Amino acid sequence: MPQARGRKRPPPRRRPPLRRRRRRVNGRRRLLALLILSLLAFMAISGRLVVLQVFDAGSLDQAAARQRLTVIDLPATRGRIFDRNLGDLALSVPARAIWADPRLVKDKQASAARLSRILGIPRAKLADRLALKSHFVYLARRIPKLTGDRIQRLRLPGVFVEVDVARRYPSGSVAAQVLGFVDAEGHGVAGIEQQYDGLLRGHEGKIQLERDPQGRAIPQGRRSLEPAVPGTDLVLTIDQQLQYVTEQALAKAVHDHKAKAGSVVVMSPRTGEILTMANVPDFDPNRIAGSKPEARKNRAIADVFEPGSTNKTITAAAALQHGVVTPKTETIVPDNLPLCPEKTFHDSHSHAPELMTFADIVAKSSNVGTIMTARNLGKDRLYQAELDFGYGRRSGVDLPGESPGIVRAAKDWYCTDLGTNAIGQGVAVTVLQMASVYATVANNGVLRAPTLLRGTVDARGRVAKAERRPGRRVLSTKTARSLSRILEGVVKEGGTGTLAAMEEWRVAGKTGTARKPDNVRGGYRPGAYVGSFIGFAPAEKPAVVVAVVIDEPTRGYYGGSVAAPVFREVTGTALRRLGVVPTLPAKAVR
Amino acid sequence: MSAASGQARAPRQASRPQLQLPRLRAVAPISRVPRLPFLLLTIAAIVAGVFGLVALNVSVNQQSFRISELQRQNRLAEARWTALQADVDRLKAPARIAKAARNAKLAPAGRPRVVAWPGSRGRDVATPGAATSPAAPGAGLARGDDQSGWTAGDPFPLKRYLAEP
Numbered sequence: 087m088p089q090a091r092g093r094k095r096p097p098p099r100r101r102p103p104l105r106r107r108r109r110r111v112n113g114r115r116r117l118l119a120l121l122i123l124s125l126l127a128f129m130a131i132s133g134r135l136v137v138l139q140v141f142d143a144g145s146l147d148q149a150a151a152r153q154r155l156t157v158i159d160l161p162a163t164r165g166r167i168f169d170r171n172l173g174d175l176a177l178s179v180p181a182r183a184i185w186a187d188p189r190l191v192k193d194k195q196a197s198a199a200r201l202s203r204i205l206g207i208p209r210a211k212l213a214d215r216l217a218l219k220s221h222f223v224y225l226a227r228r229i230p231k232l233t234g235d236r237i238q239r240l241r242l243p244g245v246f247v248e249v250d251v252a253r254r255y256p257s258g259s260v261a262a263q264v265l266g267f268v269d270a271e272g273h274g275v276a277g278i279e280q281q282y283d284g285l286l287r288g289h290e291g292k293i294q295l296e297r298d299p300q301g302r303a304i305p306q307g308r309r310s311l312e313p314a315v316p317g318t319d320l321v322l323t324i325d326q327q328l329q330y331v332t333e334q335a336l337a338k339a340v341h342d343h344k345a346k347a348g349s350v351v352v353m354s355p356r357t358g359e360i361l362t363m364a365n366v367p368d369f370d371p372n373r374i375a376g377s378k379p380e381a382r383k384n385r386a387i388a389d390v391f392e393p394g395s396t397n398k399t400i401t402a403a404a405a406l407q408h409g410v411v412t413p414k415t416e417t418i419v420p421d422n423l424p425l426c427p428e429k430t431f432h433d434s435h436s437h438a439p440e441l442m443t444f445a446d447i448v449a450k451s452s453n454v455g456t457i458m459t460a461r462n463l464g465k466d467r468l469y470q471a472e473l474d475f476g477y478g479r480r481s482g483v484d485l486p487g488e489s490p491g492i493v494r495a496a497k498d499w500y501c502t503d504l505g506t507n508a509i510g511q512g513v514a515v516t517v518l519q520m521a522s523v524y525a526t527v528a529n530n531g532v533l534r535a536p537t538l539l540r541g542t543v544d545a546r547g548r549v550a551k552a553e554r555r556p557g558r559r560v561l562s563t564k565t566a567r568s569l570s571r572i573l574e575g576v577v578k579e580g581g582t583g584t585l586a587a588m589e590e591w592r593v594a595g596k597t598g599t600a601r602k603p604d605n606v607r608g609g610y611r612p613g614a615y616v617g618s619f620i621g622f623a624p625a626e627k628p629a630v631v632v633a634v635v636i637d638e639p640t641r642g643y644y645g646g647s648v649a650a651p652v653f654r655e656v657t658g659t660a661l662r663r664l665g666v667v668p669t670l671p672a673k674a675v676r
Numbered sequence: 677m678s679a680a681s682g683q684a685r686a687p688r689q690a691s692r693p694q695l696q697l698p699r700l701r702a703v704a705p706i707s708r709v710p711r712l713p714f715l716l717l718t719i720a721a722i723v724a725g726v727f728g729l730v731a732l733n734v735s736v737n738q739q740s741f742r743i744s745e746l747q748r749q750n751r752l753a754e755a756r757w758t759a760l761q762a763d764v765d766r767l768k769a770p771a772r773i774a775k776a777a778r779n780a781k782l783a784p785a786g787r788p789r790v791v792a793w794p795g796s797r798g799r800d801v802a803t804p805g806a807a808t809s810p811a812a813p814g815a816g817l818a819r820g821d822d823q824s825g826w827t828a829g830d831p832f833p834l835k836r837y838l839a840e841p
Binding site for chain 2: 173174177178179180230231254256257258259260303306326327330331334589590658662
């Protein structure tokens with residue numbers, strides 16, 4: 087045994103634990119580094135989470151929602167337009183629009199041929215559209231829903247069908263200029279459609295819903311509905327049946343007398359409600375593309391004309407109101423009157439100086455007699471009367487594009503202007519303004535603003551009566567009644583408007599035959615006249631005022647011959663339709 | 677050593693006073709609650725809950741689909757009603773009726789005559805004003821001739837308003 091030998095083995099040399107220490111130190115450092123790294127990583131992740139969850143949460147949430155959420159616009163149904171008896175004048179119906187992405191259409195000729203058969207559009211026209219280098223081209227708009235469904239069943243590549251709305255006017259051209267029409271986007275651009283576009287349009291709604299990647303709605307996903315509010319329905323004062331009869335009578339007169347155009351306005355004098363407003367030529371608002379701008383114009387409010395002898399009513403009213411004359415005032419009336427050095431006024435036919443009452447002067451429509459009365463009245467009072475009756479300013483009827491007319495201030499009048507104004511030349515008015523003048527006389531001297539709106543019905547069915555502006559007194563009741571009796575003489579034997587007389591009711595009115603100004607050369611155009619008759623019935627208590635104006639008739643031109651028959655037909659129909667019992671004794675039935 | 681200790685302990689035991697030890701008595705063994713019913717009940721409750729939840733979910737989804745379908749049908753019906761209304765209006769248009777009447781060889785009736793019975797407020801005795809006030813739409817027409825479509829029982833409120841004097 088080595089121990090026994092006494093040799094003591096030196097103890098194993100213990101190495102100093104430097105390495106272990108170093109390892110231990112290194113291990114600690116590593117742990118520390120790992121900890122720090124972990125902490126840093128944790129902090130980075132936490133920081134990122136804070137950024138994502140706190141700072142960017144809103145925008146990210148919105149971005150996610152945008153991916154899932156789909157918004158579908160719900161178009162508001164445009165309000166309907168009714169006549170006074172609730173007959174539909176305009177309504178919106180569901181339709182379809184066909185559009186194409188020409189770059190996706192494979193066989194353009196074959197597609198055009200198949201579409202042409204269904205749409206009724208020439209194949210070449212469709213082929214031209216499909217040949218366009220565009221991503222979007224309309225092939226047809228506002229076509230019936232069934233036609234759209236047929237095209238959808240064809241499954242033509244690159245051809246798409248979308249929902250559209252078509253505005254329909256079931257009565258076609260009846261009251262077309264009053265109703266107006268809408269543009270391709272469904273906004274009113276003329277007539278009542280434009281005037282009340284804000285009411286008719288309503289408010290669009292929308293559906294917001296979550297969809298899966300296949301585009302299907304997720305049943306329990308987020309869904310919100312903001313329903314569309316349909317437009318307000320309008321009830322007009324127009325009587326559709328009477329409007330049709332009026333338009334037919336006017337069209338016949340314009341045709342028979344080979345006239346350029348014509349207008350008729352029928353009003354209720356007590357309320358100012360317009361029962362009909364007819365113009366010829368007319369158009370079909372269902373086919374705007376094929377109509378002429380002249381036909382689309384509402385002449386009754388947009389065009390002005392020199393009223394001629396129908397304006398003598400204003401001269402007579404002012405003279406009676408100011409006590410210058412009475413109906414029985416007698417005057418010796420020659421057939422000409424030199425008012426100014428350079429101008430002599432004449433009656434329509436030559437006659438020897440004759441003794442006439444003022445009522446006769448009006449009934450026979452004597453220019454000279456009227457100007458003599460106007461001279462006694464004075465230009466300031468005549469001018470003021472014209473203003474009082476509404477000349478030179480818009481009547482305020484609820485239609486766009488109304489003309490105020492043209493009337494020159496009395497201080498600017500030339501020597502001849504007293505004479506021309508007295509007999510309705512040198513002053514320009516609209517047919518509606520003239521109808522308002524006679525409505526004022528018929529309404530015992532109170533002028534009611536003309537209106538086309540009777541009431542509205544909102545989306546909930548609530549009915550609101552249209553507000554009426556208060557009337558304005560222009561003449562005393564006595565003057566108005568006196569003038570009414572004078573105007574009755576116009577349609578009696580010896581008057582100029584006998585063709586306007588009716589068997590059942592007494593009629594009061596005035597004929598007018600005015601020359602048309604030459605806008606190019608100045609002065610008046612030879613052979614160009616405006617024939618008119620404006621009056622009311624029954625004369626004792628008027629129910630309707632009717633103004634008929636025929637523009638440039640060439641086969642006869644006197645208002646008493648071209649316009650008075652239209653007045654009689656329209657007035658008779660209106661009174662019967664309103665249920666007005668005849669007030670004249672019936673002739674014996676044989 | 678143990679014997680010694682036993683000997684030493686004996687006198688000590690004799691001198692120790694008698695202690696009152698609690699009486700021991702036999703008790704029934706602790707009965708274990710059977711786990712199986714509890715387990716079955718829990719599973720049944722969970723299954724029923726899940727099944728109920730799924731059923732509820734299915735029902736809600738079914739209703740959702742049903743509502744969508746009904747809304748679609750409603751929209752279709754509305755569209756159809758509007759299209760039919762437009763057709764009716766087109767057929768009622770005065771121009772179309774006039775044309776149809778011409779084709780049927782019908783002629784306008786002409787002016788009506790008003791008969792005043794003895795003692796009635798006829799035109800010879802009545803004040804013109806009383807006779808000429810504008811009537812409600814359709815007034816003066818026989819019931820069958822009413823072209824405005826007005827009927828007394830019509831629920832549309834505007835018609836009542838229009839019928840007001």
